[in-house]
Amino acid sequence: MVFVIDNRVFYRSEDGAIWPSGDEGSTVILTLTMNRLLACLLEKHGQVLTRNELLDSVWDAHGLRSSSHTLNKYISELRKHFVQFGIAEECITTVPRVGFMFNSDVEVRVLTQSTIEDESRLEDEKNNAQVVKERSPVRVKYRNLPIALALTVFLISATLITLGLRVPSKDLAQVRELKTYFLFNFGSCPVYTVQRNSASLSEQKKDLFIELAKENGIDCLEGTSFLYQVSESYLYGNKGRAFISRCTSRNDKYISCLNNYWNGYERTQ
Amino acid sequence: MNALNKKTGLIAILLLVVLVLSVWFYVHKRQNQNFLKVNCSTILRYNHQDPDFVATLDLVFRLDENHDGQAVLSGNIHSEKGSKSISRTVMFSYEMNRPGEISIMETRYLKNPRDTADEESFKSSFFYVPDGTVRQLRVEPSNNGWLLGNLQSPFALCVNREG
Numbered sequence: 001m002v003f004v005i006d007n008r009v010f011y012r013s014e015d016g017a018i019w020p021s022g023d024e025g026s027t028v029i030l031t032l033t034m035n036r037l038l039a040c041l042l043e044k045h046g047q048v049l050t051r052n053e054l055l056d057s058v059w060d061a062h063g064l065r066s067s068s069h070t071l072n073k074y075i076s077e078l079r080k081h082f083v084q085f086g087i088a089e090e091c092i093t094t095v096p097r098v099g100f101m102f103n104s105d106v107e108v109r110v111l112t113q114s115t116i117e118d119e120s121r122l123e124d125e126k127n128n129a130q131v132v133k134e135r136s137p138v139r140v141k142y143r144n145l146p147i148a149l150a151l152t153v154f155l156i157s158a159t160l161i162t163l164g165l166r167v168p169s170k171d172l173a174q175v176r177e178l179k180t181y182f183l184f185n186f187g188s189c190p191v192y193t194v195q196r197n198s199a200s201l202s203e204q205k206k207d208l209f210i211e212l213a214k215e216n217g218i219d220c221l222e223g224t225s226f227l228y229q230v231s232e233s234y235l236y237g238n239k240g241r242a243f244i245s246r247c248t249s250r251n252d253k254y255i256s257c258l259n260n261y262w263n264g265y266e267r268t269q
Numbered sequence: 270m271n272a273l274n275k276k277t278g279l280i281a282i283l284l285l286v287v288l289v290l291s292v293w294f295y296v297h298k299r300q301n302q303n304f305l306k307v308n309c310s311t312i313l314r315y316n317h318q319d320p321d322f323v324a325t326l327d328l329v330f331r332l333d334e335n336h337d338g339q340a341v342l343s344g345n346i347h348s349e350k351g352s353k354s355i356s357r358t359v360m361f362s363y364e365m366n367r368p369g370e371i372s373i374m375e376t377r378y379l380k381n382p383r384d385t386a387d388e389e390s391f392k393s394s395f396f397y398v399p400d401g402t403v404r405q406l407r408v409e410p411s412n413n414g415w416l417l418g419n420l421q422s423p424f425a426l427c428v429n430r431e432g
Binding site: 146150176194245258259 | 280287292295298315317410412422424426427
Protein backbone atom coordinates (compact mmCIF):
# COMPACT_ATOMS: atom_id res chain seq x y z
CA MET A 1 0.00 0.00 0.00
CA VAL A 2 1.30 3.41 -0.89
CA PHE A 3 0.40 6.48 1.12
CA VAL A 4 0.72 9.99 -0.20
CA ILE A 5 1.35 12.32 2.69
CA ASP A 6 0.60 16.01 2.20
CA ASN A 7 1.04 15.44 -1.57
CA ARG A 8 4.75 15.67 -0.98
CA VAL A 9 5.90 12.40 0.47
CA PHE A 10 5.25 8.87 -0.74
CA TYR A 11 5.39 5.98 1.71
CA ARG A 12 5.13 2.30 0.80
CA SER A 13 4.23 0.17 3.80
CA GLU A 14 5.32 -3.15 2.24
CA ASP A 15 9.03 -2.37 2.38
CA GLY A 16 9.14 0.85 4.40
CA ALA A 17 10.27 2.95 1.44
CA ILE A 18 9.66 6.65 1.86
CA TRP A 19 10.57 9.29 -0.71
CA PRO A 20 9.76 12.85 -1.63
CA SER A 21 7.43 13.39 -4.59
CA GLY A 22 9.24 13.38 -7.91
CA ASP A 23 12.56 12.36 -6.40
CA GLU A 24 12.70 8.62 -6.06
CA GLY A 25 16.45 8.82 -5.94
CA SER A 26 16.16 10.15 -2.40
CA THR A 27 14.24 7.10 -1.18
CA VAL A 28 14.92 6.10 2.43
CA ILE A 29 14.10 2.58 3.65
CA LEU A 30 12.78 2.63 7.19
CA THR A 31 13.79 -0.06 9.66
CA LEU A 32 11.20 -2.80 10.27
CA THR A 33 10.18 -1.35 13.62
CA MET A 34 9.96 2.19 12.34
CA ASN A 35 7.99 0.95 9.33
CA ARG A 36 5.48 -0.82 11.59
CA LEU A 37 5.19 2.28 13.77
CA LEU A 38 4.47 4.59 10.81
CA ALA A 39 2.03 2.11 9.29
CA CYS A 40 0.14 1.94 12.60
CA LEU A 41 -0.06 5.71 12.83
CA LEU A 42 -1.23 6.09 9.23
CA GLU A 43 -3.85 3.34 9.51
CA LYS A 44 -5.33 5.28 12.39
CA HIS A 45 -4.87 8.68 10.71
CA GLY A 46 -6.41 11.36 12.89
CA GLN A 47 -6.92 9.01 15.80
CA VAL A 48 -4.98 8.96 19.05
CA LEU A 49 -3.00 5.83 19.71
CA THR A 50 -1.95 5.33 23.29
CA ARG A 51 1.64 4.51 24.15
CA ASN A 52 0.64 1.02 25.25
CA GLU A 53 -1.22 0.32 22.00
CA LEU A 54 1.77 1.35 20.01
CA LEU A 55 4.24 -0.57 22.18
CA ASP A 56 2.09 -3.70 21.98
CA SER A 57 1.48 -3.69 18.26
CA VAL A 58 4.95 -2.54 17.14
CA TRP A 59 7.27 -4.22 19.60
CA ASP A 60 5.58 -6.73 21.96
CA ALA A 61 3.54 -8.49 19.25
CA HIS A 62 6.81 -9.16 17.41
CA GLY A 63 8.60 -10.47 20.47
CA LEU A 64 10.62 -7.34 21.04
CA ARG A 65 11.28 -5.56 24.25
CA SER A 66 10.16 -1.97 24.42
CA SER A 67 10.07 1.14 26.52
CA SER A 68 8.46 4.52 26.40
CA HIS A 69 11.89 6.03 25.78
CA THR A 70 12.41 3.86 22.70
CA LEU A 71 9.01 4.88 21.35
CA ASN A 72 9.90 8.57 21.79
CA LYS A 73 13.17 7.98 19.96
CA TYR A 74 11.46 6.34 16.99
CA ILE A 75 8.78 9.03 16.83
CA SER A 76 11.53 11.64 16.79
CA GLU A 77 13.32 9.82 13.93
CA LEU A 78 10.10 9.71 11.87
CA ARG A 79 9.50 13.41 12.40
CA LYS A 80 13.03 14.14 11.15
CA HIS A 81 12.31 12.22 7.93
CA PHE A 82 9.18 14.25 7.24
CA VAL A 83 10.99 17.51 7.88
CA GLN A 84 13.81 16.35 5.63
CA PHE A 85 11.30 15.67 2.84
CA GLY A 86 9.84 19.14 3.09
CA ILE A 87 6.79 18.85 5.33
CA ALA A 88 7.14 21.71 7.75
CA GLU A 89 3.90 20.98 9.56
CA GLU A 90 4.13 18.53 12.44
CA CYS A 91 2.97 15.16 11.08
CA ILE A 92 3.03 13.20 14.28
CA THR A 93 1.35 14.96 17.19
CA THR A 94 2.11 14.17 20.81
CA VAL A 95 -1.00 13.89 22.98
CA PRO A 96 0.34 14.54 26.47
CA ARG A 97 0.04 11.64 28.93
CA VAL A 98 -1.87 9.61 26.36
CA GLY A 99 0.09 8.83 23.26
CA PHE A 100 0.52 9.96 19.61
CA MET A 101 -1.59 10.47 16.53
CA PHE A 102 -0.88 11.21 12.86
CA ASN A 103 -1.99 14.84 12.44
CA SER A 104 -5.47 15.00 10.95
CA ASP A 105 -4.60 18.35 9.33
CA VAL A 106 -2.00 16.66 7.13
CA GLU A 107 -3.65 15.07 4.11
CA VAL A 108 -3.04 11.37 3.67
CA ARG A 109 -4.18 9.48 0.57
CA VAL A 110 -3.88 5.84 -0.19
CA LEU A 111 -2.99 4.89 -3.74
CA THR A 112 -4.23 1.76 -5.47
CA GLN A 113 -2.07 0.08 -8.16
CA SER A 114 -3.87 1.84 -11.04
CA THR A 115 -3.66 5.19 -9.29
CA ILE A 116 0.03 4.64 -8.76
CA GLU A 117 0.56 4.02 -12.46
CA ASP A 118 -1.50 7.08 -13.36
CA GLU A 119 0.32 9.25 -10.88
CA SER A 120 3.62 7.89 -12.06
CA ARG A 121 2.73 8.62 -15.68
CA LEU A 122 1.45 12.09 -14.82
CA GLU A 123 4.58 12.78 -12.89
CA ASP A 124 6.73 11.61 -15.81
CA GLU A 125 4.77 13.76 -18.21
CA LYS A 126 5.09 16.71 -15.91
CA ASN A 127 8.81 16.19 -15.66
CA ASN A 128 9.13 15.73 -19.40
CA ALA A 129 7.07 18.85 -20.03
CA GLN A 130 9.36 20.76 -17.74
CA VAL A 131 12.40 19.51 -19.58
CA VAL A 132 10.85 20.40 -22.93
CA LYS A 133 9.83 23.78 -21.56
CA GLU A 134 13.35 24.40 -20.40
CA ARG A 135 14.92 23.23 -23.64
CA SER A 136 12.56 24.77 -26.14
CA PRO A 137 13.65 28.41 -25.94
CA VAL A 138 17.28 27.35 -26.07
CA ARG A 139 16.65 25.20 -29.11
CA VAL A 140 14.69 27.95 -30.84
CA LYS A 141 17.38 30.43 -29.95
CA TYR A 142 20.23 28.36 -31.38
CA ARG A 143 18.43 26.60 -34.21
CA ASN A 144 18.83 29.64 -36.49
CA LEU A 145 22.43 30.28 -35.49
CA PRO A 146 24.05 28.17 -38.25
CA ILE A 147 21.88 29.86 -40.89
CA ALA A 148 22.74 33.30 -39.52
CA LEU A 149 26.44 32.42 -39.45
CA ALA A 150 26.31 31.05 -42.99
CA LEU A 151 24.58 34.21 -44.23
CA THR A 152 27.09 36.41 -42.45
CA VAL A 153 30.01 34.51 -43.98
CA PHE A 154 28.36 34.70 -47.39
CA LEU A 155 27.80 38.47 -47.08
CA ILE A 156 31.35 39.11 -45.87
CA SER A 157 32.74 37.01 -48.72
CA ALA A 158 30.57 38.75 -51.30
CA THR A 159 31.61 42.17 -49.97
CA LEU A 160 35.30 41.26 -50.01
CA ILE A 161 35.11 39.86 -53.53
CA THR A 162 33.21 42.92 -54.78
CA LEU A 163 35.72 45.27 -53.17
CA GLY A 164 38.59 43.17 -54.50
CA LEU A 165 37.19 43.32 -58.01
CA ARG A 166 36.87 47.07 -57.75
CA VAL A 167 40.55 47.49 -56.96
CA PRO A 168 42.17 48.50 -60.25
CA SER A 169 43.95 45.44 -61.46
CA LYS A 170 45.79 46.82 -64.46
CA ASP A 171 49.52 46.65 -64.48
CA LEU A 172 50.30 50.20 -63.59
CA ALA A 173 53.77 49.66 -62.26
CA GLN A 174 55.41 50.83 -65.45
CA VAL A 175 54.64 54.52 -65.56
CA ARG A 176 56.42 55.66 -68.66
CA GLU A 177 58.86 58.52 -68.62
CA LEU A 178 57.32 61.59 -70.17
CA LYS A 179 58.29 62.16 -73.78
CA THR A 180 59.01 65.70 -74.87
CA TYR A 181 59.29 67.16 -78.35
CA PHE A 182 61.56 70.04 -79.36
CA LEU A 183 59.64 73.01 -80.76
CA PHE A 184 62.12 75.85 -81.12
CA ASN A 185 64.75 77.87 -79.26
CA PHE A 186 63.50 80.89 -77.38
CA GLY A 187 66.69 82.89 -77.27
CA SER A 188 69.21 80.30 -76.18
CA CYS A 189 66.60 78.28 -74.27
CA PRO A 190 65.09 75.19 -75.89
CA VAL A 191 61.32 74.91 -75.77
CA TYR A 192 59.86 71.44 -75.60
CA THR A 193 56.27 70.40 -75.86
CA VAL A 194 54.48 67.50 -74.27
CA GLN A 195 52.63 66.60 -77.48
CA ARG A 196 53.92 66.09 -80.97
CA ASN A 197 53.87 69.21 -83.10
CA SER A 198 52.35 69.14 -86.51
CA ALA A 199 53.92 71.34 -89.14
CA SER A 200 50.75 73.40 -89.50
CA LEU A 201 50.44 74.22 -85.79
CA SER A 202 54.10 74.60 -84.89
CA GLU A 203 54.30 78.21 -86.06
CA GLN A 204 51.12 79.14 -84.23
CA LYS A 205 52.44 77.48 -81.08
CA LYS A 206 55.72 79.40 -81.34
CA ASP A 207 53.87 82.68 -81.81
CA LEU A 208 51.62 82.04 -78.86
CA PHE A 209 54.57 81.07 -76.67
CA ILE A 210 56.43 84.26 -77.50
CA GLU A 211 53.27 86.29 -76.93
CA LEU A 212 52.62 84.72 -73.52
CA ALA A 213 56.27 84.97 -72.50
CA LYS A 214 56.44 88.68 -73.34
CA GLU A 215 53.12 89.50 -71.68
CA ASN A 216 54.09 87.74 -68.49
CA GLY A 217 57.79 88.60 -68.32
CA ILE A 218 59.03 85.06 -68.85
CA ASP A 219 62.60 85.43 -70.04
CA CYS A 220 65.20 82.97 -71.16
CA LEU A 221 67.80 82.61 -68.42
CA GLU A 222 71.09 80.84 -68.92
CA GLY A 223 70.88 77.10 -68.39
CA THR A 224 67.11 76.97 -68.45
CA SER A 225 64.71 75.15 -70.71
CA PHE A 226 60.99 75.38 -71.25
CA LEU A 227 58.22 72.82 -71.21
CA TYR A 228 55.20 74.08 -73.03
CA GLN A 229 51.69 72.92 -73.72
CA VAL A 230 48.75 74.77 -75.22
CA SER A 231 45.29 73.55 -76.02
CA GLU A 232 44.22 73.74 -79.64
CA SER A 233 41.11 75.71 -78.76
CA TYR A 234 43.40 78.38 -77.27
CA LEU A 235 45.43 78.39 -80.45
CA TYR A 236 42.31 79.03 -82.47
CA GLY A 237 41.37 81.97 -80.30
CA ASN A 238 38.83 80.27 -78.13
CA LYS A 239 38.78 79.61 -74.43
CA GLY A 240 41.47 77.17 -73.45
CA ARG A 241 44.51 76.39 -71.38
CA ALA A 242 48.22 77.05 -71.68
CA PHE A 243 51.16 75.89 -69.64
CA ILE A 244 54.77 77.11 -69.65
CA SER A 245 57.34 75.78 -67.22
CA ARG A 246 60.81 77.24 -67.06
CA CYS A 247 63.25 74.89 -65.42
CA THR A 248 66.82 75.30 -64.33
CA SER A 249 68.87 72.14 -64.77
CA ARG A 250 72.32 70.86 -63.94
CA ASN A 251 73.70 67.61 -65.30
CA ASP A 252 70.34 66.88 -66.90
CA LYS A 253 68.61 67.10 -63.53
CA TYR A 254 66.07 69.73 -62.70
CA ILE A 255 67.01 72.08 -59.92
CA SER A 256 63.82 74.11 -59.84
CA CYS A 257 60.90 75.04 -62.04
CA LEU A 258 58.68 78.09 -62.31
CA ASN A 259 55.34 77.09 -63.74
CA ASN A 260 52.82 79.34 -65.44
CA TYR A 261 49.36 78.07 -66.06
CA TRP A 262 46.53 79.90 -67.75
CA ASN A 263 43.05 78.67 -67.49
CA GLY A 264 41.29 80.82 -70.15
CA TYR A 265 37.62 81.26 -69.68
CA GLU A 266 37.02 77.75 -68.74
CA ARG A 267 36.95 76.13 -65.36
CA THR A 268 39.18 73.17 -64.64
CA GLN A 269 36.24 70.94 -63.70
CA MET B 270 22.36 12.32 -35.71
CA ASN B 271 25.93 11.53 -36.69
CA ALA B 272 25.08 12.07 -40.36
CA LEU B 273 23.56 15.44 -39.48
CA ASN B 274 26.65 16.48 -37.53
CA LYS B 275 28.88 15.37 -40.38
CA LYS B 276 26.84 17.41 -42.86
CA THR B 277 26.92 20.49 -40.62
CA GLY B 278 30.67 20.07 -40.19
CA LEU B 279 31.22 19.87 -43.94
CA ILE B 280 29.14 22.99 -44.54
CA ALA B 281 31.07 24.82 -41.81
CA ILE B 282 34.39 23.82 -43.39
CA LEU B 283 33.13 24.89 -46.82
CA LEU B 284 32.05 28.29 -45.48
CA LEU B 285 35.38 28.72 -43.75
CA VAL B 286 37.21 27.94 -46.98
CA VAL B 287 35.04 30.44 -48.87
CA LEU B 288 35.73 33.10 -46.23
CA VAL B 289 39.47 32.46 -46.24
CA LEU B 290 39.59 32.57 -50.05
CA SER B 291 37.63 35.82 -50.11
CA VAL B 292 39.96 37.43 -47.57
CA TRP B 293 42.97 36.19 -49.52
CA PHE B 294 41.52 37.53 -52.79
CA TYR B 295 40.85 40.96 -51.29
CA VAL B 296 44.24 41.22 -49.55
CA HIS B 297 46.00 40.00 -52.71
CA LYS B 298 44.23 42.61 -54.86
CA ARG B 299 44.98 45.37 -52.36
CA GLN B 300 48.62 44.42 -52.09
CA ASN B 301 48.99 44.29 -55.84
CA GLN B 302 47.36 47.66 -56.21
CA ASN B 303 49.87 50.04 -57.62
CA PHE B 304 50.97 53.17 -55.98
CA LEU B 305 53.16 56.13 -56.70
CA LYS B 306 55.79 57.47 -54.39
CA VAL B 307 56.07 61.18 -54.99
CA ASN B 308 57.60 63.90 -52.88
CA CYS B 309 58.25 67.03 -54.93
CA SER B 310 57.95 70.77 -54.81
CA THR B 311 57.63 73.62 -57.26
CA ILE B 312 56.42 77.18 -57.80
CA LEU B 313 53.22 77.78 -59.67
CA ARG B 314 51.78 80.96 -61.11
CA TYR B 315 48.16 80.28 -61.77
CA ASN B 316 46.21 82.69 -63.95
CA HIS B 317 42.49 82.21 -63.76
CA GLN B 318 39.55 83.97 -65.30
CA ASP B 319 36.02 84.02 -64.00
CA PRO B 320 36.70 84.53 -61.20
CA ASP B 321 39.72 86.59 -62.15
CA PHE B 322 42.75 86.00 -59.99
CA VAL B 323 46.44 85.26 -60.21
CA ALA B 324 47.84 82.96 -57.58
CA THR B 325 51.53 82.48 -56.93
CA LEU B 326 51.97 79.35 -54.93
CA ASP B 327 54.66 77.20 -53.44
CA LEU B 328 53.42 73.70 -53.95
CA VAL B 329 54.58 70.56 -52.18
CA PHE B 330 53.00 67.44 -53.60
CA ARG B 331 53.20 64.00 -52.00
CA LEU B 332 51.84 60.59 -52.81
CA ASP B 333 52.52 57.77 -50.37
CA GLU B 334 52.61 54.01 -50.74
CA ASN B 335 49.54 53.67 -48.55
CA HIS B 336 47.45 55.57 -51.13
CA ASP B 337 47.31 58.79 -49.15
CA GLY B 338 48.41 62.08 -50.59
CA GLN B 339 49.08 65.67 -49.60
CA ALA B 340 49.28 68.96 -51.41
CA VAL B 341 50.68 71.82 -49.35
CA LEU B 342 49.87 75.21 -50.84
CA SER B 343 51.22 78.50 -49.63
CA GLY B 344 51.47 81.88 -51.34
CA ASN B 345 49.28 84.75 -52.44
CA ILE B 346 46.18 85.27 -54.48
CA HIS B 347 45.74 88.60 -56.22
CA SER B 348 42.28 89.56 -57.41
CA GLU B 349 40.04 92.62 -57.73
CA LYS B 350 39.30 92.25 -54.02
CA GLY B 351 43.00 92.66 -53.20
CA SER B 352 45.78 90.37 -52.14
CA LYS B 353 45.10 87.40 -49.87
CA SER B 354 47.37 84.84 -48.34
CA ILE B 355 46.84 81.20 -48.93
CA SER B 356 48.26 78.56 -46.60
CA ARG B 357 46.55 75.25 -46.46
CA THR B 358 47.16 71.54 -46.71
CA VAL B 359 44.96 69.34 -48.80
CA MET B 360 44.95 65.69 -47.75
CA PHE B 361 43.38 63.04 -49.88
CA SER B 362 43.27 59.37 -50.78
CA TYR B 363 44.18 58.28 -54.26
CA GLU B 364 43.92 55.30 -56.54
CA MET B 365 45.75 54.64 -59.76
CA ASN B 366 43.38 54.30 -62.66
CA ARG B 367 45.88 53.76 -65.41
CA PRO B 368 49.57 54.47 -65.92
CA GLY B 369 50.20 58.09 -65.07
CA GLU B 370 46.67 58.83 -63.94
CA ILE B 371 45.22 58.92 -60.44
CA SER B 372 41.82 59.59 -58.92
CA ILE B 373 41.80 61.67 -55.78
CA MET B 374 38.97 61.43 -53.31
CA GLU B 375 38.08 61.80 -49.62
CA THR B 376 39.69 65.21 -49.60
CA ARG B 377 40.23 67.02 -46.30
CA TYR B 378 41.47 70.58 -45.97
CA LEU B 379 43.60 71.98 -43.19
CA LYS B 380 43.60 75.74 -43.26
CA ASN B 381 46.28 77.64 -41.36
CA PRO B 382 45.19 80.70 -39.37
CA ARG B 383 47.09 83.05 -41.68
CA ASP B 384 45.12 81.78 -44.70
CA THR B 385 42.85 84.63 -45.74
CA ALA B 386 41.98 83.47 -49.25
CA ASP B 387 38.32 83.34 -50.12
CA GLU B 388 36.81 79.97 -50.81
CA GLU B 389 35.55 80.92 -54.28
CA SER B 390 39.11 81.29 -55.56
CA PHE B 391 40.24 78.11 -53.93
CA LYS B 392 37.34 76.15 -55.35
CA SER B 393 38.60 77.07 -58.80
CA SER B 394 41.94 75.38 -58.12
CA PHE B 395 43.09 71.91 -58.95
CA PHE B 396 42.91 70.39 -55.54
CA TYR B 397 39.37 71.25 -54.65
CA VAL B 398 37.22 68.14 -54.77
CA PRO B 399 33.60 68.50 -53.65
CA ASP B 400 32.41 65.93 -51.10
CA GLY B 401 31.53 62.58 -52.58
CA THR B 402 33.22 63.28 -55.89
CA VAL B 403 36.43 62.13 -57.50
CA ARG B 404 38.94 64.17 -59.45
CA GLN B 405 41.39 62.86 -62.01
CA LEU B 406 44.97 64.03 -62.05
CA ARG B 407 47.78 63.12 -64.38
CA VAL B 408 51.11 62.44 -62.68
CA GLU B 409 53.86 61.55 -65.14
CA PRO B 410 57.57 61.16 -64.40
CA SER B 411 59.92 63.51 -66.18
CA ASN B 412 63.59 63.20 -65.36
CA ASN B 413 63.89 63.92 -61.62
CA GLY B 414 60.43 65.46 -61.44
CA TRP B 415 56.79 64.84 -62.05
CA LEU B 416 54.60 66.62 -64.51
CA LEU B 417 51.30 67.26 -62.75
CA GLY B 418 48.17 68.08 -64.64
CA ASN B 419 44.48 67.64 -65.11
CA LEU B 420 43.18 65.62 -68.03
CA GLN B 421 43.22 68.69 -70.31
CA SER B 422 46.60 70.19 -69.57
CA PRO B 423 49.68 69.97 -67.36
CA PHE B 424 49.88 72.71 -64.75
CA ALA B 425 53.17 72.14 -62.93
CA LEU B 426 56.49 70.43 -63.31
CA CYS B 427 57.29 69.41 -59.77
CA VAL B 428 60.92 68.62 -58.87
CA ASN B 429 61.74 65.76 -56.51
CA ARG B 430 62.85 66.83 -53.08
CA GLU B 431 66.05 65.40 -51.70
CA GLY B 432 65.71 62.88 -48.86
